[in-house]
Amino acid sequence: MWLTGRSVALIATAVVSLALAVIAGIPALLYVTGLCAGLVAVAVLLALLSRPRIELHRHVEPAIVEPDEPVEVELALTVRSGVPVVAGQWRERLPSTVLGTATGTVPVTDEPAVELRYEVRGRRRGSHEVGPFSVIVGDAFGLVQRSLSTGGRDRFIVLPRRRPLDVRVGPAGATDGATRLHPTSGLGQDDVIARPYLPGDALKRWHWKATAHHGEPMVRQEESEVRPTVLVVLDTDPRVHDHAGFEWSVSAAASVVAHYGDRGFDVDLACGPTFVSLESGHGLQDALVTLALAEPDSSPVVVPARERTTFVLTGSLDTAAAARLVDAVPSRDTIAFVARGASDAGRSVLTTAGWHVVERDVTDDLASTWDAATGVSAR
Structure with missing residues (x-):
């Protein structure tokens, strides 16, 4: 609680009036002294007795957003007090990771709850908290003020940035995509249903009519065939990443997951010790939220032992780190995106295991690096 400038002026007036009353012998000025001092005293007393609270x-909407997408925060504020008080300036604390202004003046209204709104935008992926909230309240004469706050916080999540990827890129280590598939049912009659093209699919399987209709390569899906699946592994080991390299890998993993998830693939995501499965692309947002919240973690990668097309996003590997990945990832049909500074011995461990290695740098465009995978997968 503090005195406002108006109270300071009244106190100064009381002091001057008292001095003039004594020195100049003007008793009437004592009334002015008493009035000024009394107003301040009463305001302080009422402020102590009122015990205001908020x-x-x-309400944060939406709670999950794309990078730079606006988030609207709505506040319903109610001030309760033993005596009437006036709410003035309000402020909501925002992290440095968001852009926006969360401050203003509480409007005067007859309603018990006051509606306040502001808008923010997330600058980078991850969870961003808004709050706590504070507001300045004072008496009707503006003599005494105090700050009231509430510690409640709410958050919203910004998904990783993603880039569109070429549908023709991927490992070609399997024949007709057979090792990238697992059983399913209800796929219809033989040679009738078309599915998205998988790297390695034979030209004789192309469904030209569906390709023209969808605007992307499609192949015939036979009754005996099964749904395509891919595995995306984000290596979260802090020993192989710097900050920029880790963010590049997170963005790349999100792009690959979205690329195949949007096309109806089954996608498994291994993000350090966390494992998420998308069935026919369903649950894509859960996978992207997992990547949005990903942090460097030295826990072992969790990957179920099943052969399928695999993409590994990692960093600057040495021999031990490369051997750890080869032991954790069962698939031989694998492309590993590694930092350009990785050791020759580390890359040799991957290539000896039959992996295709694509070098990348944090300044490289993801779409171009993805296109480069075509070359290594064809070797």
Whole structure:
């Protein structure tokens, strides 16, 4: 609680009036002294007795957003007090990772709850908290003020940035995509249903009519065939990443997951110790949220032992780190995106295991690096 400038002026007036009353012998000025001092005293007493408190309900919409997408925060503020008080300036604390202004003046209204709104935008992936909230309240004469706050916080999640990828890129280590598939049912009659093209599919399987209709390569899916599946592995080991390299890998993993998830593939995501499965692309947002919240973690990668097309996003590997990945990832049909500074011995461990290695740098464009995978997968 503090005195406002208006109270300071009244106190100064009281002091001057008292001095003039004594020095100049003007008793009437004592009334002015008493009035000024009395107003301040009464305001302080009422402020001590009022015990004001605030109630706040916050709604964040949407709770999951793309990078730079606006997020609207709605506040319902109620000030409760034993005596009437006036709410003035309000402020909501924002992290440095978001752009926006969360401050203003509480409007005067007859309603018990005041509606406040502001908009923010996430600058980078991850979870961003808004709050706590604070507001300045004072008496009706503006003599005494205090700050009230509530510790409640809410958050929203910004998904990783993603890039569109060429549908023709991928490992070609399997014949007709057979090792990239697992059993399913209800796929229809033989040679009737078309599915997206998989790297390695034979030209004789192309469904030209469906390709023209969808605007992307499609192949015939036979009754005996099964749904395509891919595995995306994000190596979260902090020993192989710097900050920029880790963010590049997270963005790349999100792009690959979205690329195949949007096309109806079954996608398994191994993000360090966390494992998420998408069935026919369903659950894509859960996988992207997992990547949005990903942090460097030295825990072992969790990958179920099943052969399928695999993409590994990692960093600057030495021999031990490369051997750890080869032991953790069962698939031989694998492309590993490694940092350009990786040791020759580390890359040799991957290539000896039959992996295709694509070098990348944090300044490289993801789409170009993805295109480069075509060359290594064809060797």
